[in-house]
Amino acid sequence: MIVRKIGENIVSPLGFSVEENFTALMSGRSELRRYESLWNLPFPCFVSLIPGAALEAELSKEELTGRCASSTKFEKIALLSASKAIKQSGIDARSGRVVFILSSTKGNVELLADEKTDFDRVTPANTAKMIAHHFGNPNLPVTVSNACISGLCAQIEAFRCLMSRQYDAAVVIGADVLSPFIVAGFQSLKALSDEQCRPFSANRKGLNLGEAAATVVYQVADDNSDGWRMLAGAVRNDANHISGPSRTGEGSYRALLSVLGSSKLTVSDLACLNVHGTSTLYNDEMESIAINRAGLNAVPVNAMKGYYGHTLGAAGVLETLLTMRAVEEGKIPATRGFDELGVTNPVLVSSESFDTQK
Amino acid sequence: MEPKVIHRVKLTPRSLEVDGKRVAEAVAGESFLTHVYRQRQMDYPKFFKMDVLCKLGFIASEILLETEGAERFVPRADRAVILFNRNSSLNADRTFQRTIADPEEFYPSPSVFVYTLPNIVTGEIAIRNKYHGESNFILLPEKSEEAMNQAVERAFMDGETTSVLTGWLEAVSETEYEAEMKLIMMM
Numbered sequence: 001m002i003v004r005k006i007g008e009n010i011v012s013p014l015g016f017s018v019e020e021n022f023t024a025l026m027s028g029r030s031e032l033r034r035y036e037s038l039w040n041l042p043f044p045c046f047v048s049l050i051p052g053a054a055l056e057a058e059l060s061k062e063e064l065t066g067r068c069a070s071s072t073k074f075e076k077i078a079l080l081s082a083s084k085a086i087k088q089s090g091i092d093a094r095s096g097r098v099v100f101i102l103s104s105t106k107g108n109v110e111l112l113a114d115e116k117t118d119f120d121r122v123t124p125a126n127t128a129k130m131i132a133h134h135f136g137n138p139n140l141p142v143t144v145s146n147a148c149i150s151g152l153c154a155q156i157e158a159f160r161c162l163m164s165r166q167y168d169a170a171v172v173i174g175a176d177v178l179s180p181f182i183v184a185g186f187q188s189l190k191a192l193s194d195e196q197c198r199p200f201s202a203n204r205k206g207l208n209l210g211e212a213a214a215t216v217v218y219q220v221a222d223d224n225s226d227g228w229r230m231l232a233g234a235v236r237n238d239a240n241h242i243s244g245p246s247r248t249g250e251g252s253y254r255a256l257l258s259v260l261g262s263s264k265l266t267v268s269d270l271a272c273l274n275v276h277g278t279s280t281l282y283n284d285e286m287e288s289i290a291i292n293r294a295g296l297n298a299v300p301v302n303a304m305k306g307y308y309g310h311t312l313g314a315a316g317v318l319e320t321l322l323t324m325r326a327v328e329e330g331k332i333p334a335t336r337g338f339d340e341l342g343v344t345n346p347v348l349v350s351s352e353s354f355d356t357q358k
Numbered sequence: 359m360e361p362k363v364i365h366r367v368k369l370t371p372r373s374l375e376v377d378g379k380r381v382a383e384a385v386a387g388e389s390f391l392t393h394v395y396r397q398r399q400m401d402y403p404k405f406f407k408m409d410v411l412c413k414l415g416f417i418a419s420e421i422l423l424e425t426e427g428a429e430r431f432v433p434r435a436d437r438a439v440i441l442f443n444r445n446s447s448l449n450a451d452r453t454f455q456r457t458i459a460d461p462e463e464f465y466p467s468p469s470v471f472v473y474t475l476p477n478i479v480t481g482e483i484a485i486r487n488k489y490h491g492e493s494n495f496i497l498l499p500e501k502s503e504e505a506m507n508q509a510v511e512r513a514f515m516d517g518e519t520t521s522v523l524t525g526w527l528e529a530v531s532e533t534e535y536e537a538e539m540k541l542i543m544m545m
Contacts, residue, residue, distance in 0.1 A: 042464060105475060107446075112455040119530075123445050125497035140505050143497035145446055146477045153494055160512035181451075184458045185471035234516060235492040236435065237484040243472045254435060254490055262517055 003162045005228040006169075007089025007217030008321050011081040012308060013048045013210070016058045021318075022325045025333055026353065030307045032196060032208050039180045043187060044194045047178060048210035048309045050077060067134070074108050075127055077213035078175040082131055085215035086171060093135035097168040099161055100141040102128035102175070103154035104313035110179030131173065139167075148276060149235065150174065151316020155216065156233035162220040169220070174317035175213035182312075183209060189243065191280055199277035199303040199335050200284045200349045202342030207278040210309025214318035228324050231265070234258035245282050249290030256294035270299045271358035272332045274323040277303025277349075278310055279337065288343035300348045300356070306336030332356050361510060361522075361542045367422045369394075369414065369537040376425055389532070391417050398424075407469070408482065409450045411529040415441065415479035416486065418537040419523060423487065426541055431488055436520045438492040438513045439480045442506050443528040446476045446497055479527065489523075492516055501526055510542055520544055 009017060013031035014024035032048040050073070059065050059076060062083050068076045082100075086093050093100075107124030111117040120126055128141035144154040151174040158170035176182075186192050186209060193206035218230065236254035238246035245252075260266075273296060275287050291297055304319050311318055326333050334353040341349070368375040371390050374382040382397065384390045391413045395405055400420055405413060423430060450473035457467045472478065477495035484493055492513060498505050506524070513522050525539035 040461065042461075106451075109451055109474075112451055113459070119445065119448060122448065122451070123497060125444050125446070125499045128497075129499040140498060140500070140502055142505070142509070144494065145475070145497050146480075146494050147475050157509075157512060160515045164512065164515060166508055166512070180458060181455060181474075184464075184466040185454060185474060188466040188468040188471050190468075235494060237439075237481065237490055237493045239433070239481075239484040239488050239490050242478050242481045242485070250490060258516075258518065 001163060001220055002223055002225060003159050003218050003230045004221050004225055005216055005324070006091070006219045007085040008215065009081045009085035009088070010212065010214045010318055010321060011050065011077045012212040012318065013050050014307065017084070018321050018325055022322060025307055025322055026331065028334065028336060030336060032210065032309055034194065038183065041180055041183060045183055045187070045192060046194050046196065046208045047183065048208065049178065050211045072108050072111065074175060074177045075130065077177065077211070078102070078127060078173050079131055079134060081175065081213035081215040082171060082173045085217050086135065089217035091169045091217060091219070093137050093171065096138050098137055099139050099167040099170050100128060100132040100137055101154045101158055101170055101172045102131065102141060102143040103150040103172065103317065104143065104175055105145060105147060105150060106176055106182055106312065109181050112181065148310070148312065149316060150313045151318070152233065153235055155230065155316065155320065156235060158218045159230045159233055162218060165220065170218045171215065172218065172317060173213065173215045174314040176312035176314055177211045178209055193279065196337050197279035197305055197309065198337045198339060199279045199305055200288070200341060200343055200347060201338050202340045204279045204281065204284065204342060207280055207305065208309035210311045212308060212311040212314040212318050214314050214321055216317055216321060232259045232263035234262070245286035247286065249286045249293060252287060252290035253293045256290060256296065260294065267296060267298060269358070271327045271356045272300040272302055272323065274319050275301055275303050277305055277335065279305060285343050288345040288347050291347055292345040297346050298348070300332050300354070302333050302349065303335045304333070306338070327356065327358070330355050330357070359544050361514060362545050364541045364543050365422055365425045366540045367418050367425070367537065369418045371533055371535060374421070376421060402486065409473035410532050410535060411447060411449065411476065411527065412473065412479045412482045414529050414535050414537050415527050416482055418527070418539040419483045422523065422539050422541055433488040433490060435490040435518055437489050438516065438519045438522045439483050439489060440494050440496065440509060440513050440522055440524045441480055441527045442496050442498055443476065443526060444498060444500065445528060445530050447474050448530050450474045483523065491519060514544055
């Protein structure tokens with residue numbers, strides 16, 4: 001048995017399909033821009049937002065306008081992305097053999113700005129329930145809320161749901177939107193840059209935030225089925241600090257070793273490493289250490305935060321899909337924003353896209 | 359080989375139960391979590407910086423692991439930490455929201471914001487115990503034993519995982535919380 005990808009979608013400021021997003025990515029486009037006082041916040045920020053009018057037009061095309069009349073932006077993008085991916089996959093989402101897995105860090109948290117808000121609507125667990133219900137799915141949905149790695153954890157959950165035959169297909173939706181809550185929070189941590197983020201660069205100053213939803217549908221299939229397969233996944237913990245990465249890249253290093261071991265792949269099999277690359281001083285340095293400790297410094301690296309910003313719960317799904325699409329074309333996308341290498345361990349990151357034979 | 363519950367701890371604002379036996383009860387005038395911390399002579403000053411979800415997870419996991427009685431604080435990667443609730447980090451979220459609600463008194467607090475992710479408690483437990491294995495926080499629309507058991511079974515599919523510290527961990531305010539934590543081993 002194998003697990004293969006049978007459906008996908010991306011809803012982002014760069015488009016409403018994987019294809020639109022991939023085209024934009026390869027032409028170097030981004031909707032990251034500077035706002036002097038977004039939502040009247042008392043500081044400038046550099047973020048990527050999904051335009052409301054374009055989103056409404058897409059909801060209308062998908063015949064979701066009525067359904068979403070009183071929905072939040074978070075609910076809209078998650079539902080829209082799931083709807084498109086499910087359609088493409090051809091699965092019957094009403095089946096009890098299908099599970100919905102949502103990845104989100106903050107969901108509808110912006111609703112807390114209204115003191116009279118219904119807390120039941122704030123938790124992403126209930127957004128997932130609403131989505132599963134919309135598609136007529138009878139199972140209790142799983143919501144992964146594991147910070148920046150949520151989108152990858154959710155795909156690993158899907159992999160295990162399918163390999164163990166708990167289910168036959170899994171719809172994995174990653175989504176987060178921005179709000180004063182999230183932007184002010186990251187600003188308070190001094191994690192934000194007020195200009196274009198610069199992954200792995202000497203003059204990197206911090207991360208940019210962005211909005212997106214991305215969905216991937218996985219299915220269990222026979223060994224000889226074609227298409228993209230998931231081979232292995234691992235989650236490991238730094239056990240170091242609650243909000244900063246380990247200086248030895250411990251968790252990342254251990255996860256890389258585990259995946260290399262269980263997938264039985266070697267360095268020469270790998271086309272590229274799609275990394276987190278947030279552009280904070282500590283993250284990129286930590287990743288360079290983890291990559292080198294795992295013996296992967298000869299593998300090309302790309303980071304996509306320079307196009308989208310950090311899309312939180314969506315990032316793991318969004319970046320997985322675009323990396324797959326690029327490798328299908330024999331390309332490793334440019335790391336937008338990168339200029340001069342500024343980490344202590346060498347990583348093969350480039351400001352230009354290049355070809356791969358793998 | 360199948361997963362077996364080795365020990366369990368239940369902690370609510372009223373009482374603490376270990377393996378089904380009541381071992382402590384709330385006393386008037388003091389936070390029960392702080393009371394248990396002092397009564398058990400836990401020495402971990404970081405406890406006082408934590409939000410209520412982390413305090414709850416910390417105390418419950420300390421008691422669970424003391425009950426296990428194995429050697430502690432030795433780095434290991436064979437134990438996963440998989441926790442569940444419905445309301446994510448709602449209490450920390452509401453606290454942070456209050457720091458940004460009034461434009462005249464806009465002081466977003468980094469020490470509050472760091473707790474606005476539910477998985478921070480899995481990090482606190484991993485740091486305390488030097489656990490480098492898998493950690494995850496899963497939100498469920500309801501407290502479903504079946505859904506939690508399925509997730510624990512999935513965690514055992516990682517080749518390195520031989521035990522899972524898991525359970526329901528909900529804290530919607532300083533005085534409304536519930537931990538039902540279990541240590542599960544494959545045997």
